[in-house]
Amino acid sequence: MLKIDPDRLLNDLRHLRTFGATGPGVVRLSLSSVDMDARRWLAGRMNDAGLTAAIDGVGTVFGRSRNAGPALLIGSHTDTQPTGGWLDGALGVIYGLEIARALAECEETRSFAVDVASWFDEEGTFSGFLGSRSFVGDDVDEAIRGARNREGLSLADALAQAGLAGKPRVRLDATRHKAYMEPHIEQGGRLEAHGKSIGVVTTIVGIRELRLRFTGQRNHAGTTPMSIRRDAGAALVAFIARMDDAFRPLADADTVWTVGRIELDPGSFSVVPGAADLYLQFRDASAQRLRAMETALASLIRDFNDEGKVGVAMVDSEPPEEPVVMDAGLQAHLAQAAEAFAPGQWERMPSGASHDAQLLAHHMPACMLFVPSIGGVSHDFIEDTAEAHIVKGCEVAARAAAEILRTLNA
Amino acid sequence: MLKIDPDRLLNDLRHLRTFGATGPGVVRLSLSSVDMDARRWLAGRMNDAGLTAAIDGVGTVFGRSRNAGPALLIGSHTDTQPTGGWLDGALGVIYGLEIARALAECEETRSFAVDVASWFDEEGTFSGFLGSRSFVGDDVDEAIRGARNREGLSLADALAQAGLAGKPRVRLDATRHKAYMEPHIEQGGRLEAHGKSIGVVTTIVGIRELRLRFTGQRNHAGTTPMSIRRDAGAALVAFIARMDDAFRPLADADTVWTVGRIELDPGSFSVVPGAADLYLQFRDASAQRLRAMETALASLIRDFNDEGKVGVAMVDSEPPEEPVVMDAGLQAHLAQAAEAFAPGQWERMPSGASHDAQLLAHHMPACMLFVPSIGGVSHDFIEDTAEAHIVKGCEVAARAAAEILRTLNA
Numbered sequence: 001m002l003k004i005d006p007d008r009l010l011n012d013l014r015h016l017r018t019f020g021a022t023g024p025g026v027v028r029l030s031l032s033s034v035d036m037d038a039r040r041w042l043a044g045r046m047n048d049a050g051l052t053a054a055i056d057g058v059g060t061v062f063g064r065s066r067n068a069g070p071a072l073l074i075g076s077h078t079d080t081q082p083t084g085g086w087l088d089g090a091l092g093v094i095y096g097l098e099i100a101r102a103l104a105e106c107e108e109t110r111s112f113a114v115d116v117a118s119w120f121d122e123e124g125t126f127s128g129f130l131g132s133r134s135f136v137g138d139d140v141d142e143a144i145r146g147a148r149n150r151e152g153l154s155l156a157d158a159l160a161q162a163g164l165a166g167k168p169r170v171r172l173d174a175t176r177h178k179a180y181m182e183p184h185i186e187q188g189g190r191l192e193a194h195g196k197s198i199g200v201v202t203t204i205v206g207i208r209e210l211r212l213r214f215t216g217q218r219n220h221a222g223t224t225p226m227s228i229r230r231d232a233g234a235a236l237v238a239f240i241a242r243m244d245d246a247f248r249p250l251a252d253a254d255t256v257w258t259v260g261r262i263e264l265d266p267g268s269f270s271v272v273p274g275a276a277d278l279y280l281q282f283r284d285a286s287a288q289r290l291r292a293m294e295t296a297l298a299s300l301i302r303d304f305n306d307e308g309k310v311g312v313a314m315v316d317s318e319p320p321e322e323p324v325v326m327d328a329g330l331q332a333h334l335a336q337a338a339e340a341f342a343p344g345q346w347e348r349m350p351s352g353a354s355h356d357a358q359l360l361a362h363h364m365p366a367c368m369l370f371v372p373s374i375g376g377v378s379h380d381f382i383e384d385t386a387e388a389h390i391v392k393g394c395e396v397a398a399r400a401a402a403e404i405l406r407t408l409n410a
Numbered sequence: 411m412l413k414i415d416p417d418r419l420l421n422d423l424r425h426l427r428t429f430g431a432t433g434p435g436v437v438r439l440s441l442s443s444v445d446m447d448a449r450r451w452l453a454g455r456m457n458d459a460g461l462t463a464a465i466d467g468v469g470t471v472f473g474r475s476r477n478a479g480p481a482l483l484i485g486s487h488t489d490t491q492p493t494g495g496w497l498d499g500a501l502g503v504i505y506g507l508e509i510a511r512a513l514a515e516c517e518e519t520r521s522f523a524v525d526v527a528s529w530f531d532e533e534g535t536f537s538g539f540l541g542s543r544s545f546v547g548d549d550v551d552e553a554i555r556g557a558r559n560r561e562g563l564s565l566a567d568a569l570a571q572a573g574l575a576g577k578p579r580v581r582l583d584a585t586r587h588k589a590y591m592e593p594h595i596e597q598g599g600r601l602e603a604h605g606k607s608i609g610v611v612t613t614i615v616g617i618r619e620l621r622l623r624f625t626g627q628r629n630h631a632g633t634t635p636m637s638i639r640r641d642a643g644a645a646l647v648a649f650i651a652r653m654d655d656a657f658r659p660l661a662d663a664d665t666v667w668t669v670g671r672i673e674l675d676p677g678s679f680s681v682v683p684g685a686a687d688l689y690l691q692f693r694d695a696s697a698q699r700l701r702a703m704e705t706a707l708a709s710l711i712r713d714f715n716d717e718g719k720v721g722v723a724m725v726d727s728e729p730p731e732e733p734v735v736m737d738a739g740l741q742a743h744l745a746q747a748a749e750a751f752a753p754g755q756w757e758r759m760p761s762g763a764s765h766d767a768q769l770l771a772h773h774m775p776a777c778m779l780f781v782p783s784i785g786g787v788s789h790d791f792i793e794d795t796a797e798a799h800i801v802k803g804c805e806v807a808a809r810a811a812a813e814i815l816r817t818l819n820a
Contacts, residue, residue, distance in 0.1 A: 264669070
């Protein structure tokens with residue numbers, strides 16, 4: 001009978017927390033000394049669990065089952081944000097470790113192969129998702145040369161200092177890796193608000209990120225009458241109201257858009273702003289809706305320029321991230337396991353945050369399971385999840401893993 | 411017959427421009443070496459004009475007529491903004507010099523006393539209006555100890571380095587100084603828009619300057635649904651729209667309000683802002699209207715907090731500057747002179763900018779005359795005024811000065 005060990009699971013999570021512990025939170029930036037200590041400890045725990053583990057040439061900790069495939073790959077990340085919580089990423093990695101152990105201890109599942117990964121730099125201290133990008137075969141050498149952390153250290157130098165330069169890089173083995181599972185904290189407040197303990201992820205949302213620049217005329221704030229001003233800041237404020245009006249009818253309950261930053265130039269009490277920058281991000285699970293929002297935005301920009309005392313232009317944008325749909329078959333396994341361990345206490349939901357799973361999903365069937373975040377908080381020292389939810393999530397993930405592997409081996 | 415010398419006037423303005431000339435503009439920050447060179451040159455020109463001139467212990471250049479009072483004091487400033495124009499301040503000082511010379515050269519006016527001042531640090535490199543504040547008797551010793559320029563140099567040290575520490579400070583002589591005149595460029599576009607060449611200032615507007623802080627809840631921009639967000643930035647944007655609606659019916663054509671700076675915290679694409687700061691300034695010639703705007707703002711803040719997913723509070727404000735009315739008798743002299751030299755081409759108007767005159771006006775009758783700014787531009791390298799307007803302004807100011815002195819001596 002497959003059974004995880006809750007104490008072993010929680011003790012490993014708590015031990016991982018000690019690397020970079022800062023009050024209730026964790027500061028474990030990629031390739032910092034505490035991060036490398038954590039990676040070495042993790043590789044040791046993987047080896048103890050019977051996996052063949054190593055830190056690869058881009059910092060990913062990979063533990064490979066000694067069993068032949070097909071293998072289920074379970075992964076997440078052990079690096080943190082600059083003010084990180086103890087579970088963001090860590091939860092999924094330690095779930096993988098515990099599931100590998102639990103399956104090995106059970107007569108019916110001990111021949112199944114579970115490989116476990118802690119993908120390097122999901123949080124982007126140097127370059128976001130670098131470990132999973134390298135694993136799926138993206139060319140990351142340019143990123144390794146060019147990416148720098150906030151102190152200006154290049155990733156190439158940091159990898160060399162950590163003794164990782166030149167080490168082999170683990171790569172996806174298409175003959176072996178047939179499914180990917182990423183358990184994770186929700187990082188939002190939906191499960192808690194709905195009184196649920198498990199989320200089965202349907203889609204990882206797509207993202208658009210761009211900067212709009214408004215160009216008016218800088219002027220003296222005392223001597224320039226309101227009637228003749230070309231105030232770039234006032235135009236930006238008016239634009240936001242019109243954008244909200246345009247997006248609202250296009251949105252569903254999960255559509256989000258955020259103005260995260262506003263800069264007025266020159267930014268002084270006494271000067272009518274001559275230029276103003278608006279930093280906009282929007283996310284949705286539907287590629288079609290994202291395109292509709294882009295179209296609405298382009299139309300607003302056109303109208304604004306036509307009326308125009310103040311001009312507006314998109315001056316910068318990130319490459320679009322399209323929504324990534326989770327595999328229906330794997331979702332069904334998660335749903336069945338959730339119903340078994342938490343009947344009526346689970347729901348399907350999109351992931352509003354990005355995860356390594358969105359990289360892996362282009363190369364094999366992928367799924368994600370969420371556990372509730374207390375108060376919906378993450379990327380913060382006080383991020384937490386109830387112990388009962390941590391344990392329940394691992395039970396569900398382990399059951400689903402066993403069923404996925406049974407199907408793969410059938 | 412009183413007559414200014416246009417070439418002498420323009421040549422002195424052009425010579426002053428050479429100190430700190432930067433392209434078409436001027437960079438002459440208070441107590442910089444070019445500023446001290448300019449002050450020494452100016453004192454020399456005042457002495458050449460028959461005034462007894464010196465740089466005082468706070469950097470003010472003061473040229474005193476050898477004639478007995480009552481004296482008309484004419485002043486402005488020769489320091490500039492970090493990216494200054496060649497006429498802002500300089501114009502009024504050189505007008506004073508030229509008027510002193512012209513009056514001395516005319517039989518009927520040669521016994522009249524015109525004292526000329528270049529007040530120290532009007533632009534606030536260290537501490538705005540410090541020269542005129544010292545002159546009218548304000549205690550400036552604390553400001554001298556505490557004020558620093560952008561490089562961190564204290565005003566006390568800068569005065570010592572310039573050799574001015576311990577020198578006597580020129581003070582208002584109530585038995586002598588019976589009227590103050592400050593000619594200045596308009597720094598706005600009104601005279602140009604109306605096709606006028608002279609402005610007679612009615613009032614220097616009052617100013618309110620304050621910072622409002624909005625406090626919501628910082629959250630993940632991907633995982634936090636719009637419906638439960640407490641977005642401080644979105645609240646700030648909504649507040650501005652309501653503030654505009656509240657101020658508009660209170661305003662007249664000269665009322666101005668400006669949001670010069672907006673800061674969202676933490677200011678990243680991916681984070682719903684938890685706090686947001688709005689930097690607001692408003693100006694008006696009517697003390698009553700300024701109070702009505704303050705009342706409207708307080709009421710908006712109360713309503714916003716009552717509704718309140720996001721709180722708002724005034725966290726910072728400058729001491730209120732009340733409007734300062736120019737003396738009616740002096741205005742009448744300026745108006746008569748303007749009508750004589752520029753019939754139909756002058757108008758009365760408030761000053762939207764602050765000037766040393768607002769300090770002097772509390773101690774003696776004061777007036778200001780404006781000449782047009784091309785394109786309404788000031789505090790910019792391209793600030794300029796047509797030569798014909800520069801000459802016309804000085805002719806008007808000289809005639810008015812003679813008439814004011816005739817009245818004072820009657």
